Amino acid sequence: MIKVLLAQVKDYKKPSFLSPLFAALEVFFDVSVPFVISLLIDQGISAGNMSKVIFYGILMLVLATCGLGCGYLAGKFAAQASAGFAANLREGMYDNIQTFSFSNIDKFSTAGLVTRMTTDVTNVQNAYQMIIRVVVRAPLTIIVSMIMCFVVDSQLSLIFLAAIVLLALALFLVIRRAMPNFQKSFRKYDDLNSSVQENITGIRVVKSFVREDFETGKFNKAVDTIYNLFVKAESIVILNNPIMMAVIFGCIILLSWFGAQFIVIGQLTTGELTSLFSYVFGMMMSLMMLSMIMVMISMSIASAQRISEVLQEEADIVNPDNPIMEVPNGDIVFDHVHFSYKHGSSDEVLNDIDLSIKSGEVIGVIGGTGSGKTSFANLVSRLYDVDKGRVLVGGNDVRQYDLEVLRDQVSVVLQKNVLFSGTIFDNLRWGNENATEEECIEACRQACADEFIERFPDKYNTWIEQGGSNVSGGQKQRLCIARALLKKPKVLILDDSTSAVDTATDANIRQALAETIPGTTKIIIAQRISSVQHADKILVLDDGKISGFANHDDLLQSNAIYKEIYDVQQQASGDFDEEGGAN
Structure with missing residues (x-):
């Protein structure tokens, strides 16, 4: 763990070295002052020698000034080193997180990663600053002061030696009792951040169901848990102060008593x-x-372990040694694929999926909740890896491709659409950062997004709030489709990406895609049959297995599950989604 963390010091090694160096010099000057004071008293004041008083007084002033200067530099370099170390830790974690697959993210949770990059890094930063400055200065002061005490009088110095041993033992016991509570409290920060994140993300749902009191209670419970753990830990730590003061006063009393006797007999x-x-x-x-x-270090150890876990985590999905840098076409083959979210688990999400899709075909995917539709799509763009079998795109196993090349050519519009803060143009260019305005407008036309964009006062320069909170669900979906089209992919996967638009708009989008990108393989995952019934073939999934794979007419005749879904939706008079209902 220590090796992993110290590797992030990088270009801040120099201030990390200079801080303890100046701290050591500060100790040298500070410890010299009492020795000069004793000479000033004995050789100057007691002897009535004014020249000695002036000499030692000036020397004491010089030593004190040098000590202050070294202390300032030690603090300055410690601040630079710790702040730089914290910045490197955050950058290191963030860079590594960008390589994570979905399974890696699931392992830590979003809230857990946020806590590690904020609270935990701050704890380690404070501890590092103390280590390179005070942890060098304090022990050195004790050692040098003890040496000077033995130089002055070895007998009286035994009092201090006994006091140090006693305090060290008390400190060890205090930290040993307090540390487990600090470790528990930092783990509870994940629950706190998760509660905040979930509440803010779903604030509209919270308010629509009038669940503010429930959410407040859940948040307060997390806060109270952290409060109780910290109080318990601090109640143990606070014992350190009275023990320390008792030992200090005891040393002063003993030193005064024995020192006075030694002065009387002339030994001191x-x-x-x-x-x-x-x-x-x-x-x-x-x-x-x-x-x-x-105590601070004991608190930061838990944080350091959590940071180290993220830095050491290896992505489940990485590029091969000699990756293929071009996707020839949109052919897709599932070769007896088995998949589970926890590799090796018997709880398979997809079981023995075996099918072939030709480049340019339109494939519909339908099935009940939990049937494996989204997992099927995620395997094509290698957001997850299979447990058994192979997924081939363009005739090659997806594990042989460069990840960036594959995901540029297999464009996915995920079920949970996300827009980012910025203009509509900014969001569209996530698909292609070099896209011209004309290309962006054409992509929006294909996705039927141009009609509502043109109604905005600022049109394509309209500002999108974080998460796309100022556009409707249907508008957000169409913008995400346009963004994917700008990649000009060989495979386009729409994962229930038109669920928030009305059936007429859904049909217009499908028609536009068929006309403008006929050579692109299109996989349309949907809940409603009207979205997929005109596809070349429709894949029916049931509990992770293929129940049927044929066109609409054949499935109505041969597949009971498909026919049941069709009949239910027909009885319900088709689909009554309206775009306005997605606001």
Whole structure:
């Protein structure tokens, strides 16, 4: 884990080195000051030597100034290093996430990944800043101060040595008890973020069903869980302060008692006792600081592990060593395909799918909820990999293609359509960033999106809000179809992508696609038979298996499932979806 995280320091190695270096110099100057003070008292003030007082006073001022300067530089470089380290961690995770397949995303969850890139990185950033600065400064202060104490008086120094051992033991016990609660609390942040994300994404549903109180209760429950875990952990950590103060006051009392006796018998001077007090305060404050940092580090360990998991996660779907860089045509073959979302699971989503589709054909896919329609489409563009068998596009196994090349030529309009903040032109050019305005307009015409775009005051420069919240469901679907068409693909998959438009518009879109891209293989996944009945062939899926694969007329005669769906929809007077109902 540590090796994985430190690899992200990258170009911030220099400030990461300079910060502890200046922290060490700061300790040297700070520890020198009490020693000079003892000389000033013994050789200057007590001896009545004014020249010594001036000399040691100036020396003390120089040392203190140098210490302050080194402290400033140590803090400056620590801030640069930690902020840069955090930026690299976020970039590293984000870059790796972009390579993830859907199964990788499902493993962490969207909310979990957001937590790792925000809260967890901030925890690690703060810990790293403390490590390269204070974790170097505090132990060094303790060690050097202890050495100076033994130089002044070895007998009295045994008091400090015993105190350090006692405090180290207390700190170990405190952290050991508190750390499990911190680890649990950070895992609960995923639930909190998931609640927020789900609520904001589905706010219209929440309000339409008047479920604000329920959602508030669910959110408060997540907040209370984190609160209780933190209170429990902090209740243990807070014991560190009274233990620390008890040890410090005990050291002061013992030092005062024995120091006074040593001065009386002449074993110790007033200046030396004064320096011992300075050293003991320095050591104890460093111990207190070190204990707080150890608590912070213990909190960040859980975050570091979670970040490391994302950085080390290997994408399930990667490019082959020598990928094929061109898709010859839109031929599609499913060669006895078996698929499950958890590889090796007996719960198969698709079972022994064996069929062949010729380039340019229009294929309809229909079936009940959970029959495997979307999974069928995802395998063609290799959003998932098969467990057994092969999926071939253009005569080649999809696993042999370069992923970018394959997905450019197998264009999918997913069931859950997503638009991004920006103009309509910006969203369309996700399909082809170099598309001209004329090409964008033509794609919209083919997708029957031009009619509503022209009604907008700013037309194609109309601003789309995040998630496409200012356009209807049907309008969003047509924009996503136009975006896919700009790729000029050899295979176009419409995964229930016209469900929010009326039947007339649906028919117009299908007609436009047949006329403008006749050579493109079109796979239309739909719930209503009117969307697929004119296809060359219709695939009927039932519980992940092929129930039928023929044209509309043949299926009505030979397939009970297809006929049942057809009869039900006919009895319901076809489809009554209206575009206005998708608003």
